Amino acid sequence: MKILLIHQNFPGQYKHLAPALVKQGHEVVALTCKVKEPQIWQGVRIVPYKIQGQSTPNVHPWLADFETKLVRATSCYRGAKGLKQQGFEPDVICAHHGWGESLFLKDVWPDARLGLYCELYHLTAHPFLNFDPEFPSKSPEADILRIRMKNMNNRLHEEIMDAGLSPTRFQASTFPDHWQNRITVAHDGVDTELVRPNAGASLQIGDLTLTRDDEVITFINRNLEPYRGYHIFMRALPAILKERPNAHVVILGGDETSYGAKPPKGQTWKQIFIDEVRGRIPTPHWNRVHFLGRVPYDRFLAMMQISTAHVYLTYPFVLSWSLLEAMSAGCAILASDTAPVKEVMTEGENGLMVDFFDTEALVERLGTLLDDADLRKRLGETAREFVRGKYDLAGVCLPQHLEWVAGLETLAPRPIMD
Known part of the structure; x- marks a missing residue:
């Protein structure tokens, strides 16, 4: 089978799938704007395309988001035409359509089956909009219209999507009903052999070395911001x-x-909330708070492995990979009882949960976790077994993804709609 992968930050979600498809004997090509020169990566032929065009000054703000996606779509279209002229005819196209790139690919290859990574459909009802009363919508009525426009890229892709893939049931459930019979739920997976408990782990922070013998509370955001509960923590x-x-x-x-x-x-949100609480924290206490910024993966893993208790908070949104990785590392976790978390955590079974906004309960339940070594051990072991059983990369998720791609080839391609 000839397979084309589309991702603006390749390999992205195809990091493990792409090499696995090559090992199965498929011809795999990736079209991306990330690189400037053609190259081979783990058997995948990576073909660059160049972004051509730019946003229109003073364009309507609701249109700006889609215009950016349209610029990417037309640029990727030109790259695809170049591939076609070279004789490449994919049987299957897999794309993360969130940046718009795949919008016109069926115009190049109408007989190809298009499988989309369906990350999220933007919803206007509570709790998706105005979940956090501290940051209310500036114009609730207008925001409903704006978010509808934000889904334009999703809606146009739905017309040409032969099948979709969502990493969690929560994310799949955000899409309209008429999408969902074409969406398979299969997570990207966690390498549970790599992300595992390590009693000998240590984390160096300047002259300080932290190990499992220390009491360490951990908290992670890609960027420190309210969506992931940084202000609450x-x-x-x-x-x-x-x-x-x-x-x-x-x-x-x-x-x-x-x-x-x-x-x-x-x-920055980081400094705003530091400034808010710093006056209530004596300097000796503040010296025990360590902001590490963004770190290499091995340092992230060490932090998870020395964690005594890990706190994870999120709005009703895409579930962070870091939560499943923390579970795989055997962390004792205190998390918000929001919908995406409830899909993978059960109160008292593989973690403890707390109302997202209740800082007093957070402090109390964190203390309970830190004071009870037996509870931490039980929760951490159960969390790891849960991830190994349902989210293991090699044994569960990658086979699901490979099966999904194989199934794409059997579908009759949906035609382009005028």
């Missing part, structure tokens, strides 16, 4: 540090914004 921090005089708090995350509203101009 920071507001709990003064009480946590006061009640746990020997605890070290290790926080990973960048200073940018991944999701939701950006902070006021010239500021």
Whole structure:
């Protein structure tokens, strides 16, 4: 089978799938704007395309998002035409359509089957909109219209999608009913042999070495921001540090914004909430708080392996890979009882849960976890077994993805609609 992969940051979600398809004997080509020169990566032929065009100055703000996707779509279309002229005719195209690139690929290859990575459909009802009352919509009525426009890329792709893939049931459930009979739920998977408990792990922070013998509270965001509960955790921090005089708090995350509203101009969410709580934290306590920024994967893994208790908070949104990795590492976890978390965690079975907004309960339940070594051991072991059984990369998820791709070839391609 000839397979074309589309991802603006290749390999992205195809990191494990692409080489596995090559090993099965398929011809795999990736079309991406990430590289400038053709290259081979683990048997995959990577073909670059160049972004041509730019956003229109002063375009309507609701249209700006789609225009950016349209620029990528037309650029990728030109790259695809070049591939076709070279004689490449894919049987199957797999694409993460979130950036718009795959919008016109069926115009190049109408007989190809198109499988999309369906990450999220934007919904306007509570709790998807205005979940956090601290950051209310500035214009609730207009935001409903804006979000409808934000789904334009999703809607146009639905017309040409032969099959979809969502990593969680929660994410699949955000899509309209008429999509869902074409969407398979299969997570990208966790390498549970790599991400595993390690009693000998250590984490070096300057002159400080933290190990499993220390009391370490961990918290991770891709970027430190409200969507992932950074503000809630920071507001709990003064009480946590006061009640746990020997605890070290290790926080990973960048200073940018991944999701939701950006902070006021010239500021970062990270510093805004540091400034909010710093006056209530004596300097000796503050010296036990360690912001590491973004770190290499081995350092992230070491942090998970020395964690005494891991805190994970999120709005109703895409589930962070880091939660499943923390579970695979055998962490004792305290998480928000929001919908995406409930899909993988059961209160008292493989973790403890708390209302997203309840900082007092967070402090209390974290103390319960830190004071009970037997509870932590049981929760951590159960969490790891859960991930090994349902989200293991080699044994569960990668076979599901390979089966999904094989199934794509058997479908009759959906025609382009005028």
